[in-house]
Amino acid sequence: MPNGVWLTVLIVSSALLILAAIRARRIQRTGSRITAMTLLSLLSISAVSASVIALAGIIKANSRTAPIPNVHIIGNREQIDRGAQIADSFCGACHTKTGPLTGGMDIGKDLAVPVGSFVSSNLTPAGVLSHWTDGEIFRAIRNGVDNQGRWLTIMSYTNVNHLSDADIEALIAYLRSRAPAGEPTVNPPDHFNLLGLMMLGAGMLPSGSPVFTGAIEAPPAGATAEYGAYILSFHDCRACHGEKLTGGVQGQFAPIGPGLQMVRTWRPEEFIATLRTGKDPAGRQLSEVMPWRTFGRMSDQDLTAIYEYLAHSFN
Numbered sequence: 001m002p003n004g005v006w007l008t009v010l011i012v013s014s015a016l017l018i019l020a021a022i023r024a025r026r027i028q029r030t031g032s033r034i035t036a037m038t039l040l041s042l043l044s045i046s047a048v049s050a051s052v053i054a055l056a057g058i059i060k061a062n063s064r065t066a067p068i069p070n071v072h073i074i075g076n077r078e079q080i081d082r083g084a085q086i087a088d089s090f091c092g093a094c095h096t097k098t099g100p101l102t103g104g105m106d107i108g109k110d111l112a113v114p115v116g117s118f119v120s121s122n123l124t125p126a127g128v129l130s131h132w133t134d135g136e137i138f139r140a141i142r143n144g145v146d147n148q149g150r151w152l153t154i155m156s157y158t159n160v161n162h163l164s165d166a167d168i169e170a171l172i173a174y175l176r177s178r179a180p181a182g183e184p185t186v187n188p189p190d191h192f193n194l195l196g197l198m199m200l201g202a203g204m205l206p207s208g209s210p211v212f213t214g215a216i217e218a219p220p221a222g223a224t225a226e227y228g229a230y231i232l233s234f235h236d237c238r239a240c241h242g243e244k245l246t247g248g249v250q251g252q253f254a255p256i257g258p259g260l261q262m263v264r265t266w267r268p269e270e271f272i273a274t275l276r277t278g279k280d281p282a283g284r285q286l287s288e289v290m291p292w293r294t295f296g297r298m299s300d301q302d303l304t305a306i307y308e309y310l311a312h313s314f315n
Contacts, residue, residue: 014047054194057201061192064151066143066211068135075173083174086167087123089298090235093291094120094154101175102182103127103189107154110255110289115196115205118154119189126180128187137172143211146188153190156208157253162233164218206253223301228309231302235295245313255289263310271307272300 021040027033073079087101097105103122108115121127128147129137136147141163144156163171192200199205219226232238240257242248248256262280263271270281275296278286286292298306 011051014044014051017044017047050198053198053201055201057192057197057199060200060207061151061153061197064143064145064156064208064211065149066139066145067213068133068139069142069213071135071138071169071172073134073169073173073176075176079170079173080177082167082170083172083177085299085302086163086171087174089294089296089302090160091123091171092297093294095123096294099182101178103185104182111253112251112255113195113199113253114193115199116190116192118191119186120154121187121189122182122185123175124178124181125176126182127184129175130180134169134172137175138168141168141171143213144208148188150188151190151208152188153192153208157206157239158236159209159234159238161209161212162216164216164230167218167234221301223304223308225305225308225312227302228305228307231298231306232309240290245310257287257290260310261314263307264314266307268304268307271310272303275303 017040021037021044024033024036024040027036092100094105094107095101095103097103097120101123103120105120106117107120108118111118121129123129132140132147139145140147140152140155142161144152144161146152196205200207218230221227236254237257237260238245239252239254240248241260242257245260247259248254250256266274266281274280274286275292275298277296278292280286296303
């Protein structure tokens with residue numbers, strides 16, 4: 001049932017339970033009266049609390065706002081090529097299911113707790129982006145708000161907001177250059193179920209990355225630890241592998257990944273081969289939850305930069 005129906009059921013149930021608790025005072029037998037009033041009172045409190053928390057979740061789910069930046073993309077060949085690299089090695093992890101960037105993947109199915117449906121959008125001109133301005137697309141990437149001002153939940157949970165201004169503009173240029181493909185995807189893409197709204201209202205789910213309206217500049221591109229740190233800042237490795245990349249922990253929103261300390265014992269070419277083949281130097285197969293096929297599409301330079309960062313990050 002729709003969340004509105006469930007919420008109505010909760011509110012009506014709360015009212016009926018309160019009424020029943022009041023009427024239980026008429027029970028003649030003292031023991032039965034006390035038992036009934038206690039049980040009905042507890043149920044009433046639970047139902048009212050659930051209703052209030054769900055309402056708080058609805059308010060929180062509809063309260064994210066961010067200004068639309070004044071952005072107009074030229075779309076030259078350099079931008080398009082850079083945008084293609086980002087889309088191929090980053091966006092495709094969520095937005096490619098049956099075809100490149102055609103969306104349709106329900107990310108909610110891979111979350112540790114079933115809190116709703118979160119379907120990745122078709123990013124080709126067959127999807128909604130063809131009706132958005134460059135500024136609206138920029139805002140969606142940087143701050144997780146769509147062209148109608150709705151919260152793009154999963155987008156705000158990722159680290160895509162750490163992309164530099166220039167890289168976001170390059171990505172927009174590439175998306176504009178693509179031919180339409182696939183079918184339109186559900187819009188809006190994110191829908192919390194009642195459990196999700198209650199967890200959101202209770203503060204058990206993140207509210208998304210803080211809205212940021214400043215400028216972000218990337219370091220010079222190269223096979224350096226500094227540039228590797230930048231790449232990892234927008235890739236979502238930490239969501240699974242932990243804030244310090246030493247391993248995920250129970251209760252985190254994303255799947256739990258192992259620590260990445262072992263990379264220190266690998267050679268650069270072994271690290272690159274691992275992300276290109278899905279097998280580590282010992283021949284172990286990487287989990288299919290890990291989007292290694294997408295990450296493996298990064299250039300040798302970018303993968304070497306990540307290796308350099310990881311190889312010098314653990315004490």
